[in-house]
Amino acid sequence: MARVNVQLAVVNGRLVTPAGVRPGVVLVADGRITGIADSAPGHVRVLDAGGRYVLPGLIDSHVHFRTPGLEYKEDWEHGSRAAVAGGVTTVMDMPNTVPxxxxxxxxxxxARRITGRSLVDFAFHIGAxxxxxxxxxxxxxAIARSAKVFMAGHHTAPTVISExxxxxxxxxxxxxxxxxxxLHAEDQRLHDLLDAWRGGPPHAYRDYERWRPRSxxxxxxxxxxxxxxRHGTKAHILHLSSAEEADLxxxxxxxxxxxxxxxxxxHLSFTDADTVRGGARTRxxxxxxxxxxxxxLWAALRAGEAATLGSDHAPHTRDEKERPVADAPPGLPGVQELATAVWTGMRRRWPDEDQDTAVRRLVHHLGEAPADLFGLAGKGRxxxxxxxxxVxxxxxxxxxLSASDIASKCGWSAYEGWTFTGRVQVTVKSGLVVYDREQGTFGAPGGRWLSPLSQEGGRTGNG
Incomplete structure (x- = not known):
């Protein structure tokens, strides 16, 4: 191992591996993990984990970084900073942009527009x-292995397929x-029917959940x-909201x-009472x-019924969120808060659960599972x-969490004022530190477009 050109050794960590949590040293050379050792070789750069967990870089398979055309809400410079501050090193971006x-x-x-602007690696869901x-x-x-279907419309949905x-x-x-x-799986025809009967879309947040019901x-x-x-199509249903959906x-x-x-x-952190009280922040x-x-939904996570965790990072400006109820767009930022919010929820709901079991669950749903589901070779493990x-x-x-912590361009979070348990201290991508909380620094934008066909540890990129 000492003969390898090791560029980084992460020492004194509790390593979260597919085989379980273990002590050890992670060695990185030429952007890849070369092995796990008992000690670091001499004359290499050392990152001391201080007895904390060392996770693989996390994957958020559901973000809207708003490029092109909607960069006033978010862009890759800000969105990728929010990602690495939350321990996310790979994102999959949605197609509802302009165009x-x-x-x-x-x-x-x-992809060409994003290259040179992102701290994180990226792949895309094409739009159906x-x-x-x-x-x-x-x-x-090599372009995309997945396609987004909007079965119902909203303010940024470019196409709706309901027929x-x-x-x-x-x-x-x-x-x-x-x-x-x-799939964004809601029934647009049902929305249209109810809106026609009720005289229009919801006009007060106390009515919002009833106007967009579980049915x-x-x-x-x-x-x-x-x-x-009928067809044998592979389908991944996004942002489940109800018990019946999970059962089905x-x-x-x-x-x-x-x-x-x-x-x-x-959906794991807030309830409809929060929307009644806080309005557009959790619409x-x-x-x-x-x-x-x-x-x-929490039971589905614990039982392993859910495949992935996603942020649905969908920023809007404060001005947009302050519009009348019918005009305020749905969505909120979340890539920075994703892992910490879920970790906080798990520790509060299941305080007696072994911590190593909990962290393995987090890594599975934000690492191994999305990597396997979307063919992201070299990621999540x-x-x-x-x-x-x-991480x-x-x-x-x-x-x-305070406003000063928020890296997203929109500058706000529905979680402001929340007391979290668990925090990302350092994020490393391809062997380079891209986020250091104590220093308050971010690295250079070296994110790559990932080809799902790559069999070389995810190192093949396009664009």
């Missing part, structure tokens, strides 16, 4: 185009090429499961259907629901040959 990324050429142009579902049949997997015959074509096209659909995502999930059964998808997966689902920190689509639904992306995480640090 939207509905065609491979748009994805390539987007209802006018041209055939794009998915011939989709080059059964169009959904059928999209699912068939995705199945033909092995593209995984990632909408439940109906959409039933449609998704029927289409998956878990049952379908147990029955052998290729369906998975994501939980967001927001989401799908809506945040009641405590019993939240309990079921602390093993020899993986990318040298590491020093203090599991016991108590701290209060």
């Amino acid at each position: 939207p990324a509905l065609h491979p050429d748009a994805v390539v142009a987007k 185009d209802p006018l041209h579902p055939e794009v998915l049949v011939d989709l080059d997997p 059964p015959e169009v959904l059928d074509k999209v699912f068939a096209a995705a199945a033909a090429s092995g593209v995984r659909l990632v 909408s995502p439940i109906s959409a999930v039933v449609q998704v499961l029927e289409l998956v059964r 998808v878990a049952a379908a997966a147990a029955d052998g259907l290729p369906v998975t689902f994501e939980l967001t920190a927001h 989401l689509a799908p809506a945040i629901r009641g405590p019993q639904d939240q309990d079921r 602390l093993v020899a040959g993986a990318d040298g992306d590491l 020093v995480f203090d599991p016991d640090r108590r701290w209060m």
Whole structure:
């Protein structure tokens, strides 16, 4: 090991590996983990973890970094800083930009625009185009291996696919090429029906959850499961909000259907009472629901029924959020808060759980699972040959989030004033420190576009 050109040795850490938590030293050379040793070789740069956990760099497979066209809300300089401050070193960006990324050429142009501006590595979900579902049949997997489907509209949704015959074509096209659909599963036709009956969209936050009821995502999930059964399409349902959705998808997966689902920190952290009290800060689509639904989502996480955790980082400006209820867009920032919010929730809900068991769960849902689901080779695992992306995480640090901590360009967080347990101390990407909390510093933007086809530890990039 001493003969390898080691550029970094992370010492005195509790290493969170696929085999469990163990002491040791992580060695990184040429941007990759070369091995785990008992001691550091001489004459190398040393990062002392101080007895804290050392995690693999985390993956957030659901962000909206708003480029191109909406950079006044967020951009990659700010969004990637928020990511590394939260221990995230790889993100998957959504297609609802201006113009939207509905065609491979748009994805390539987007990647070129981002290159040189991001601290984190990145991949993309292409948008499913209802006018041209055939794009998915011939989709080059080096461009994208997954496609976003909006089954209901909102302020930044570029396309809505709610007609059964169009959904059928999209699912068939995705199945033909092995593209995984990632779905915003709400029923737009149900929204339209209720709004027509009630005289318009919600006009007060006390009515918001009732105006965008649980019946909408439940109906959409039933449609998704029927289409998956018909075509064999791989489907990943985003931001589940209700107990019934979790039951349906878990049952379908147990029955052998290729369906998975994501939980967001927001739906795990807030309830509809927070939206009544705080208004637009926690206005989401799908809506945040009641405590019993939240309990079921936490149970799905603990049971391993959920596949991934995602932030649905969707910043808007304060001015946009202060608009009248019908005009205020849903969404909130969250990539910086994701891991810490989930960790805080786990420790408060299950205080007697072994800490190593809890941290392995966090790493599984923010590392191994999204890496496997979306073909991100070299990501999400602390093993020899993986990318040298590491996080020093203090599991016991108590701290209060304030506006001065927020790295997102929008400058606000729904979690402001929260007392968290657990904090990211240092984030390393490809062997280089990109975030140091104590120093208050960020590294240089060296993030790469990841090719899902790469078999070389995720080191092959495009653009």
